[in-house]
Amino acid sequence: MSGLAAAQRRMHDALVYPAADPGASRALFADGGRLGAAAGLAVYQRGYFLRIAACMREQFPALCHALGRALFDDFVADYIRDCPPERHTLYDLGRRFDGWMATNRPDGAAPEPWVDFMIDLARFEYAVFVMFDAEGHEGRPFATPDTADARLRLQPAFALGRYGFPVAAYYHAVRRGEAPSPPEPAPSHVALVRTDYVTRTVPLGETHHAFLTAMQAGLGVDAALAEVSAHFGLDPDEARRSWRAPEGSRTRWIEWGFFVAADL
């Protein structure tokens, strides 16, 4: 290994695992100047954590609210020790956070609901964050009420989520400046859709979630309706009438920009 590579590896390890190599500063750095080697390295060690913690708080504001800043920062410190950032973009920082929380539960062998809620909330918030900057359909035409069902396709800035807690309601309460308590467990299904660079969170019923999941998988409207009807034991004709009712999901979802019109 070259001198340059060895120096970089040791300095980087000293940032990520500050306690593991107490001799790093003396070995690497000149001890002159106003700061000295140890205090100089400490500026980088401190900045490494604080910079990432600040970015994580921007990505997970509701989770930070739920945990409180001190506990949130403690989770972040453990998270980046186990999962140091890999990509050039800070947007990627939170990608593995919910998975890391799931495998490093603080409740250990006796699962507690609040931990499940935190994991769900982390997953939801990262999905919202991804949607903010995802490839979208702005500047191009969306489907209209006149678009035939056969041409309806989900737009690119669209995502679905299934959670064990009402995470979207909690998120919006934090966003409104309220101080919500962690909710009781309850299944929730949510669509995220972005138009004009604004993301909407749309609560869904289980059948609607299943229908949109089928469309995400590539089925057209008729096939998705048939699949959902069969799965939930619904009358296919009733399902189609509900879909096309004047105030039905077709009308609202087209209004909210769920769909584009595919060329056939």
Added chain:
Amino acid sequence: MAAADDALTALPRLGLGLGLRSVHFEAILAGADPGLWPDLWFEAISENFMDSGGRPRATIRAVAERHPVVLHGVSLSIGSTDPLDFGYLAALKRLADEVRPAWVSDHLCWTGVNGRNSHDLLPMLLTAESLAHVAQRVRQVQDYLERPLILENPSSYVRFASSTLEEPDFLRALAEETGCGLLLDVNNVFVTCFNAGADPVAYLDAFPCERVVQMHLAGHQDLGTHLIDTHDRPVRPEVWELFRIAWARTGGAATLLEWDDQIPDFEGCLAELAKARRYMAGDTAPIVAETDEAGDEGISNPLGFIVPRAMDGVFEDAA
């Protein structure tokens, strides 16, 4: 190298500019203060826009239609011993093709190693081995981007014990070998030299000012024993004085104010930038320092502003 030198010489003298920050998007696109600043230009953090399919990408396109723009990166990691990230370079090139920046810059630093990223601008070991390593990578980047790379002197808090070159000498040799241009961050000169117990004017004396395409101004935090490059307050009088010297020696390189934390409104930033005009005119009267509460130690190279507040753009709908 003559062709590379010609490419540098052909770069425009942009005058005064401001770091493009999301808190100012609305004011900039509303055309705020066009009378006083008809030639204002903006420096965009490349990573804030290059992977974006959302509002940031649309915004930089709109800004670039109205103002000159340059792209300034924080993650090229030109000094790392990891392989160059050509996925990163491809995204950077796509963005550059789209917004047609006056130039593309980054830092003489490394941000990570072994596939990991510290998201900090880490100091280089300054040796002949490092110089050869960085020079080879600069050539690769310039060939790929089909434009000269502009590299900035970072602020630093340590000096590798085995370094054998001074930073200005390293940058001079790098620029001569590769044809790259330089971004002289005057605040970084002051912070680095203060922390090292060195003379910032001597640093400027040794710096290849003839290769400087752009300069940076920013505020720093004075903790008494040392300085932190926080970009969160007005430019200090000592840095303005260095700027006066550097402005003359660079022949009037494009000058940009960075403000990355505790960011004032657009007018506030323009007012700070306007102070530069005095020094560009050769005024030697010192600016009186504003009251500067040191407070808790800040973060060097704050990057929190890069992560957008996605929550601000979310609405709830009833099903």
